[in-house]
Amino acid sequence: xxxxxxxxxxxxxxxxxxxxxxxxxxxxxxxxxxxxxxxxxxxxxxxxxxxxxxxxxxxxxxxxxxxxxxxxxxxxxxxxxxxxxxxxxxxxxxxxxxxxxxxxxxxxxxxxxxxxxxxxxxxxxxxxxxxxxxxxxxxxxxxxxxxxxxxxxxxxxxxxxxxxxxxxxxxxxxxxxxxxxxxxxxxxxxxxxxxxxxxxxxxxxxxxxxxxxxxxxxxxxxxxxxxxxxxxxxxxxxxxxxxxxxxxxxxxxxxxxxxxxxxxxxxxxxxxxxxxxxxxxxxxxxxxxxxxxxxxxxxxxxxxxxxxxxxxxxxxxxxxxxxxxxxxxxxxxxxxxxxxxxxxxxxxxxxxxxxxxxxxxxxxxxxxxxxxxxxxxxxxxxxxxxxx
Amino acid sequence: xxxxxxxxxxxxxxxxxxxxxxxxxxxxxxxxxxxxxxxxxxxxxxxxxxxxxxxxxxxxxxxxxxxxxxxxxxxxxxxxxxxxxxxxxxxxxxxxxxxxxxxxxxxxxxxxxxxxxxxxxxxxxxxxxxxxxxxxxxxxxxxxxxxxxxxxxxxxxxxxxxxxxxxxxxxxxxxxxxxxxxxxxxxxxxxxxxxxxxxxxxxxxxxxxxxxxxxxxxxxxxxxxxxxxxxxxxxxxxxxxxxxxxxxxxxxxxxxxxxxxxxxxxxxxxxxxxxxxxxxxxxxxxxxxxxxxxxxxxxxxxxxxxx
Numbered sequence: 001x002x003x004x005x006x007x008x009x010x011x012x013x014x015x016x017x018x019x020x021x022x023x024x025x026x027x028x029x030x031x032x033x034x035x036x037x038x039x040x041x042x043x044x045x046x047x048x049x050x051x052x053x054x055x056x057x058x059x060x061x062x063x064x065x066x067x068x069x070x071x072x073x074x075x076x077x078x079x080x081x082x083x084x085x086x087x088x089x090x091x092x093x094x095x096x097x098x099x100x101x102x103x104x105x106x107x108x109x110x111x112x113x114x115x116x117x118x119x120x121x122x123x124x125x126x127x128x129x130x131x132x133x134x135x136x137x138x139x140x141x142x143x144x145x146x147x148x149x150x151x152x153x154x155x156x157x158x159x160x161x162x163x164x165x166x167x168x169x170x171x172x173x174x175x176x177x178x179x180x181x182x183x184x185x186x187x188x189x190x191x192x193x194x195x196x197x198x199x200x201x202x203x204x205x206x207x208x209x210x211x212x213x214x215x216x217x218x219x220x221x222x223x224x225x226x227x228x229x230x231x232x233x234x235x236x237x238x239x240x241x242x243x244x245x246x247x248x249x250x251x252x253x254x255x256x257x258x259x260x261x262x263x264x265x266x267x268x269x270x271x272x273x274x275x276x277x278x279x280x281x282x283x284x285x286x287x288x289x290x291x292x293x294x295x296x297x298x299x300x301x302x303x304x305x306x307x308x309x310x311x312x313x314x315x316x317x318x319x320x321x322x323x324x325x326x327x328x329x330x331x332x333x334x335x336x337x338x339x340x341x342x343x344x345x346x347x348x349x350x351x352x353x354x355x356x357x358x359x360x361x362x363x364x365x366x367x368x369x370x371x372x373x374x375x376x377x378x379x380x381x382x383x384x385x386x387x388x
Numbered sequence: 389x390x391x392x393x394x395x396x397x398x399x400x401x402x403x404x405x406x407x408x409x410x411x412x413x414x415x416x417x418x419x420x421x422x423x424x425x426x427x428x429x430x431x432x433x434x435x436x437x438x439x440x441x442x443x444x445x446x447x448x449x450x451x452x453x454x455x456x457x458x459x460x461x462x463x464x465x466x467x468x469x470x471x472x473x474x475x476x477x478x479x480x481x482x483x484x485x486x487x488x489x490x491x492x493x494x495x496x497x498x499x500x501x502x503x504x505x506x507x508x509x510x511x512x513x514x515x516x517x518x519x520x521x522x523x524x525x526x527x528x529x530x531x532x533x534x535x536x537x538x539x540x541x542x543x544x545x546x547x548x549x550x551x552x553x554x555x556x557x558x559x560x561x562x563x564x565x566x567x568x569x570x571x572x573x574x575x576x577x578x579x580x581x582x583x584x585x586x587x588x589x590x591x592x593x594x595x596x597x598x599x600x601x602x603x604x605x606x607x608x609x610x611x612x613x614x615x616x617x618x619x620x621x622x623x624x625x626x627x628x629x630x631x632x633x634x635x636x637x638x639x640x641x642x643x644x645x646x647x648x649x650x651x652x653x654x655x656x657x658x659x660x661x662x663x664x665x666x667x668x669x670x671x672x673x674x675x676x677x678x679x680x681x682x683x684x685x686x687x688x689x690x691x692x693x694x695x
Contacts, residue, residue: 218572222572232560322557325567
């Protein structure tokens, strides 16, 4: 029996592919950026720093390589020959670079496609695959501290800010703006108190501005209390399975773990808010000062998050409301990766705490008895440590 | 002939068959045809009698007298028309209405008095308020209809998602599944409230109702001059335009893709939506109040959001 007709030809063709593929990959891995930066055209190419990796992606090459390593296997399995306009097959680095550029710049699909010689639909496809993969592979970067050591370190760092003992996090919310047609009555639920269409992101942040817990997807018309009340974090805390550690203070009293939030949140035994009103005594004012100085970390984290991942900062034009929360989640994961990788890029960024400009402070009058007691106890303790 | 015989024969048999199928027994002495005819006749007879009476009368009159009579007649007709609108008095005695048939009274148009006034100079003095009222009434009626549509109980709701709840994808990293689809409902905040706040919330709910009425009144007043202008220009209602606007937007929305293309906000405002910000400008929300109350006000505004 002779060989099947054309079998040898096919074998030869397969061999060719096998031999060429590693060299292409090898070339990319060797000096992928040189090749990629040369490909950049359009408005981005007009920038002076176009040759600088950090100016294009807002992260260091080290962080970029780490992200590539996270998603490589999954993207390799998912991707079936995504190509540039000139027919060249995209490497993992290319795909990650395109997705990161889309998330960090917030530029339109069209302009990103133009910059990298791609069709806008390819940009959308590549970005979405990256988001799906990051959700699966990067979730360990966004989680509540699960080791005793980690919790201890967080508490210590918070106490070092302005002396708040046993504090485990700072909570805040921000609005991710969207551009929706007002005439469509179904969009009314997305209208927030400032009459903007928005989606809410609620985040609990550690002293290093790392997101430890997020809730997102709720429309702008929901208030902070409602979102918190529906969250898994609230349920866990009320059940006593989270923020249940106690600490003995120097004056002999005992205080349980808590997080801090602004006046938009309710006062609970595990969530301390500032004192409200005008007639406050000295200890209350002092508590509010310390509280505010410690809480600013959450505002800074959200401001940096929006500044770095511009896709959530700019007003999105009619986004898919089921996909947007997932985009936000991946941006939060990326935000944490930059911190975890100790990326030097973050040191160059300007610290700001204005993440929701033109939004008035919401007020929540709800308070539970234990919350009031805990806050008073803490206020007295802090006033006792006041400098003479 | 053959046809007429066949129909006359078929009608009782058809009725018999219907009754038989429904299990009714009809006595033989009861003439159903007569019953049906007598039911429809009283409506037709007075108008035909009037027509017979009025016809020779019109023939006898001279040209000058006729004009005076016509004027008086029209005024009378107008008054009777207004009265018949207010009270159920049967068919109107308007000659124009008579020509158009009995449908006129069943479905009165908002601009009928003003149209007749434009023909007749004598009645022009009383036409504007009546026209105004009728427009306002028509608007109120439309609002009522819209509100009824908005009621989740009605199957013919325009957009049930607003009122019955919007499905949103919520990501919560502390939940076991961390990604879930949840229903955003009106007043879902109150579900989780503690009992001690319940009384306060009831009070506020009442307050919300009053506020709602005030806002509605203000809006109606604000809209009146606009409605008048539109009514004069093209005899169309503002509501209808709004409906058309929503339709267009929905049409645009159908084109919506998964991609998030960003464009400047100024260019995103479509022509249809330009009058909309007027409604949003109203300072309904008090600045320094609890967030709980604010949320409720927002949900009330959802209720009103039918315009």
